[in-house]
Amino acid sequence: MSRNPRLVPYRDRDELEQLYHWFYTRENGDNRPKALSLAKAYTIRGYVPYGIECTALLTSSTILSSNSAIDSFAKRLSHATAVIRFVNGFLDSQQTAQFAMPLTALAIKIGMPTSFVELRHACTHEALPGLQELSRAVEEALEWVRVRYWIPELRRLEEVESSSSTKICEWLLKYAEMCKLDENDEEDVDVEFEMSKSSFGMPHYRANNTSTKATAYWQAINTLIRLELLDPQLFAKEFTDFAFSYVKSSVGDRTPSSLDSINHFSPLLQRLSRKVVTAFTFHCLETLVSSYKALDQPDKVFYPTLVSTSGGQEDSSIILLQETTFAHTPTTTPLITHAKNWLRHILSAYNHKSTSSPRFDLVFKDLTNRCAELSSPTPVLLDVLMLACANLRLTSEDVKFLTVYREQVGMLYGEIKDDPKIIETRVEEITQSEVTEVEQQVEEVGVSEPWSLYRGAWKPKPLGVL
Numbered sequence: 001m002s003r004n005p006r007l008v009p010y011r012d013r014d015e016l017e018q019l020y021h022w023f024y025t026r027e028n029g030d031n032r033p034k035a036l037s038l039a040k041a042y043t044i045r046g047y048v049p050y051g052i053e054c055t056a057l058l059t060s061s062t063i064l065s066s067n068s069a070i071d072s073f074a075k076r077l078s079h080a081t082a083v084i085r086f087v088n089g090f091l092d093s094q095q096t097a098q099f100a101m102p103l104t105a106l107a108i109k110i111g112m113p114t115s116f117v118e119l120r121h122a123c124t125h126e127a128l129p130g131l132q133e134l135s136r137a138v139e140e141a142l143e144w145v146r147v148r149y150w151i152p153e154l155r156r157l158e159e160v161e162s163s164s165s166t167k168i169c170e171w172l173l174k175y176a177e178m179c180k181l182d183e184n185d186e187e188d189v190d191v192e193f194e195m196s197k198s199s200f201g202m203p204h205y206r207a208n209n210t211s212t213k214a215t216a217y218w219q220a221i222n223t224l225i226r227l228e229l230l231d232p233q234l235f236a237k238e239f240t241d242f243a244f245s246y247v248k249s250s251v252g253d254r255t256p257s258s259l260d261s262i263n264h265f266s267p268l269l270q271r272l273s274r275k276v277v278t279a280f281t282f283h284c285l286e287t288l289v290s291s292y293k294a295l296d297q298p299d300k301v302f303y304p305t306l307v308s309t310s311g312g313q314e315d316s317s318i319i320l321l322q323e324t325t326f327a328h329t330p331t332t333t334p335l336i337t338h339a340k341n342w343l344r345h346i347l348s349a350y351n352h353k354s355t356s357s358p359r360f361d362l363v364f365k366d367l368t369n370r371c372a373e374l375s376s377p378t379p380v381l382l383d384v385l386m387l388a389c390a391n392l393r394l395t396s397e398d399v400k401f402l403t404v405y406r407e408q409v410g411m412l413y414g415e416i417k418d419d420p421k422i423i424e425t426r427v428e429e430i431t432q433s434e435v436t437e438v439e440q441q442v443e444e445v446g447v448s449e450p451w452s453l454y455r456g457a458w459k460p461k462p463l464g465v466l
Contacts, residue, residue, distance in 0.1 A: 008049065009042035012233065013157035020150050023055055024142075032059050050089045051149030058082050058142050065135060072131055079134035080123040086141045087112075087120040111148065116141065161234060168227050168238040175220040176246060178213065179204060179264035203267040221268055228272055236279035239265075239272075243280070244287075244338065258338035262345050269346075274361040281346055281362060282370050285384065287339040289374045347387045364392045368401055377408040 010016045021027075022035035039056035042048045061082040065075045087103070094106045103117045119137050122129055203221075205214035228235040246261045269277060346360050367388050371381045382405065389402055 007047060009045040009047070009052075012231070013154065013161055016157065017154055019052070020154065023059055024146060024150075032063060036060055036063075049149075049153075050093070051145055051153065054086050054089055055142065055145050055150075057085055058138050058145070061138055062135075062142070065131075065138075076128055076131050076134055079131070079138050080128060083116065083134065083137055083141065084120050084123055086145075087116050091117075112144065113140075116144075161231075164227070164231055164234055165238055168224070168235055169242065171220055171224050171227065172239065172242045175217075175224065175268065176242075176264060178217050178220060221271065224268060225271055228276060232273055232275045233279075235272075236276040239269075239276060240280050240283045243342075244283070244335075258341045261338065262342060266345060270359045274363075277346070277360050277362060278366055281343070281367070284339040284342050284346075285367075285370060285374060285381070287335050288343070288380055288384070289378070291336045291339070343384055343387070347384070347391055362388075362392060364388055364394055364398050367392075368398065368405075371405075377405055377412060379409055382406060382409045 010019065019035055019038055022031035022038070036056055036059060039048070039052055042052065061078045064070060064078050087107075090110060090112060091103050091106045094109060095101060103120075104114050107114050107117050116137065119129065119133075123134075203217075205211070205217050207218065209215075224235075228239075243261055243265050246265070269280065346362070367385065371385060375381060385402055385405060389399075
């Protein structure tokens with residue numbers, strides 16, 4: 001099989017499968033006009049597989065024939081053109097010999113009924129066949145394309161995705177094996193502990209380490225990065241599933257905690273694209289919300305808040321994570337702990353403020369949009385947004401949204417147990433940042449006259465009469 005990439009206009013198998021259903025199924029109404037529009041859009045992107053182009057041509061002819069306002073002869077011409085292009089398109093690509101082969105032989109070679117070749121000959125060189133015969137031929141051609149192109153292509157893409165998924169899982173497993181603790185290592189971690197961030201969540205080996213283990217470790221990371229570039233959406237799904245199921249595996253004689261998961265997979269996640277980081281963060285949010293809604297008294301479980309344990313007041317060199325259990329929620333608590341600790345780590349000040357560039361590429365607006373989709377304002381989502389507010393880059397619009405969101409949570413749940421000074425501090429930072437930006441622009445323009453920015457409230461003043 002050729003290893004050269006094949007460029008296609010559709011994004012993935014799901015998009016191609018949706019186009020297939022629009023062309024061939026009527027369960028949700030007639031979506032053939034949508035299918036024709038999408039197929040036409042594909043021509044702008046570049047090469048379009050002939051199976052898609054031919055299906056669009058035959059479908060367009062079928063839709064035209066259902067219009068009673070169009071005359072019978074025009075319908076016959078439309079059907080005849082569709083049949084001719086259908087036969088020529090599939091058979092011309094088979095003409096690979098030095099001398100041209102008969103179309104009938106080529107049709108037999110690819111499994112096309114020879115009746116299509118005969119009908120093509122009649123449409124081209126003889127009297128135009130009747131409308132009923134041509135309509136039946138177009139329907140049969142659509143079915144032939146469905147069986148010969150659409151079903152095999154969708155099956156092939158499914159196998160490719162399955163193979164890619166398997167390969168991603170294999171390399172994630174290899175990477176996890178390299179990160180696992182040896183039997184001689186510490187067998188357990190404190191249920192509440194502080195670990196230096198300079199070592200926690202960092203690569204297990206330096207990049208310049210040439211030992212056998214270090215070489216294999218970095219090879220696994222680089223291979224996973226390449227796999228992520230091939231299909232970010234599939235990789236995001238597999239990575240999320242693996243990282244969350246990792247706590248169910250075994251490390252030596254014990255089950256790893258969510259802290260092990262963070263310590264092992266954070267170095268990899270830091271090197272992946274924003275799409276994967278965002279998808280993983282969203283999964284943590286979804287886990288929190290679903291677990292939160294399943295509890296009888298969620299407020300008592302979720303407080304103290306995320307901010308109070310790893311928010312704006314934390315020491316820049318310390319991260320505080322917890323492994324806690326609640327007797328009345330044995331099934332949901334591990335997921336809650338796992339998701340909360342990952343969010344603490346991803347949104348921590350160390351990963352966004354103590355370096356020139358953030359270790360995790362996240363946008364605050366993406367978080368707010370996802371929180372709004374998941375649930376009405378709740379304390380647990382406010383905790384996440386307040387932690388993000390303390391550490392991510394914000395705009396004035398982001399602060400306004402968070403202020404309104406905080407007020408809504410207060411109206412729905414009563415007292416809010418966070419620190420309002422976090423928002424005030426960010427407002428001051430954003431204001432100062434905007435002033436500094438304006439001053440830099442003024443310096444670049446080069447204004448000669450001395451002046452200063454007016455920082456007070458604006459008041460209208462009369463300009464006088466000319």
